[in-house]
Amino acid sequence: MARSTIFSQIRHVYRRACNVGYDSISEQLDYDYNYDETAHNGRQQNGPRQRKKGEFYIDSFNGEPWSCSFGTSEENGVWMNSGDQAGSVMAALVWLLMLYSIVTVTLLEATDGIPIAAGMIYCILCTMALASHAKCSLTDPGSVPRAAVPCESQRQTQTSHAMCGQCQTFKPLLSHHCRICNRCVSRMDHHCPWMNNCVGAANLKHFLLFLIYTWSCSAFALVLFGWNYFLCADEYCTFHPVVVHLVRVMTILAIGAFLFTSSMLMNVTYGLMTGIGTIDRLKKKATNTMSQSDEEPIPLKDVFGVGGYLTWPFPIDPVFENFDRCMGYSMPQRLAREQQLMENQRPKDQPELEPSPSLELPTCVNNLLPV
Numbered sequence: 001m002a003r004s005t006i007f008s009q010i011r012h013v014y015r016r017a018c019n020v021g022y023d024s025i026s027e028q029l030d031y032d033y034n035y036d037e038t039a040h041n042g043r044q045q046n047g048p049r050q051r052k053k054g055e056f057y058i059d060s061f062n063g064e065p066w067s068c069s070f071g072t073s074e075e076n077g078v079w080m081n082s083g084d085q086a087g088s089v090m091a092a093l094v095w096l097l098m099l100y101s102i103v104t105v106t107l108l109e110a111t112d113g114i115p116i117a118a119g120m121i122y123c124i125l126c127t128m129a130l131a132s133h134a135k136c137s138l139t140d141p142g143s144v145p146r147a148a149v150p151c152e153s154q155r156q157t158q159t160s161h162a163m164c165g166q167c168q169t170f171k172p173l174l175s176h177h178c179r180i181c182n183r184c185v186s187r188m189d190h191h192c193p194w195m196n197n198c199v200g201a202a203n204l205k206h207f208l209l210f211l212i213y214t215w216s217c218s219a220f221a222l223v224l225f226g227w228n229y230f231l232c233a234d235e236y237c238t239f240h241p242v243v244v245h246l247v248r249v250m251t252i253l254a255i256g257a258f259l260f261t262s263s264m265l266m267n268v269t270y271g272l273m274t275g276i277g278t279i280d281r282l283k284k285k286a287t288n289t290m291s292q293s294d295e296e297p298i299p300l301k302d303v304f305g306v307g308g309y310l311t312w313p314f315p316i317d318p319v320f321e322n323f324d325r326c327m328g329y330s331m332p333q334r335l336a337r338e339q340q341l342m343e344n345q346r347p348k349d350q351p352e353l354e355p356s357p358s359l360e361l362p363t364c365v366n367n368l369l370p371v
Contacts, residue, residue, distance in 0.1 A: 132209040138197075139202060189279070218261065302321075
């Protein structure tokens with residue numbers, strides 16, 4: 001059996017087992033994006049095949065900035081909110097407390113206070129929690145670019161579109177302007193000081209994973225300490241005198257973390273089930289309009305992506321089924337590339353379109369929008 005056939009079968013089994021919603025090979029529309037005409041004596045490649053209705057396609061164009069700078073503006077290459085000193089201290093405190101708990105559990109394990117396997121499990125959970133925290137803090141939550149335009153579905157169903165008075169750009173539905181990040185964030189839930197970042201459509205997965213892993217760490221630590229204190233009467237269950245004080249402090253921290261993450265998990269779950277974020281829910285409660293809500297529940301594929309179940313537990317960026325629908329906006333450059341694909345032409349890099357200083361969308365943008 002050929003090697004390519006074996007790899008194809010393995011890929012097919014993986015996609016079915018993990019519920020992967022896309023195929024990176026078929027979505028390239030039978031087109032080689034790395035085709036070099038000079039290597040083929042100037043012979044041009046046939047255009048991509050026509051995309052079927054409802055079929056995925058990959059837009060591999062990287063429009064992110066390449067500058068090695070930190071900040072929350074479009075020119076910064078690394079997303080980092082460095083303007084909020086209180087948020088930076090609180091985010092660093094999360095790491096400090098997590099590392100404190102890891103050291104305490106490690107000392108318990110070294111002094112034979114707990115089994116080695118239990119210590120390894122706790123350290124793995126803490127590592128995943130810290131990785132999720134770092135990913136959530138350093139990931140763009142879904143900031144709306146200056147050149148953002150309404151999606152095709154929004155243009156067909158709405159006669160007018162909101163504009164942000166601070167950014168002077170298009171403001172998608174369920175998005176809000178964060179005065180700390182100084183950006184409009186798509187499907188913004190809230191600004192979390194413990195993350196030192198907003199929680200939006202692009203990093204909700206990482207925030208949810210952090211809550212789950214932190215809750216698991218707290219629950220696991222409380223179970224270990226409770227079993228040792230109430231159920232174990234053996235002499236080997238006695239902690240070292242020095243470690244006892246560390247365990248007492250860690251118990252208080254674990255109880256607080258357990259209660260806080262439980263509350264936040266219920267809050268996020270409610271938002272997913274109702275489609276109403278924290279900010280929108282507070283506004284509706286203040287105006288007594290909760291009964292008039294017409295938002296739809298947020299499907300899990302809009303949070304964890306369509307990359308398969310194996311990618312859900314890890315803090316890696318999700319691959320969305322429809323990026324424009326999840327973010328609530330589109331980009332003229334992406335619409336132009338899609339138009340070229342539909343015309344069986346090879347996609348080309350689009351020039352940067354300068355945003356209009358007025359509140360109206362530029363003419364070049366309106367020309368690229370689907371009717």
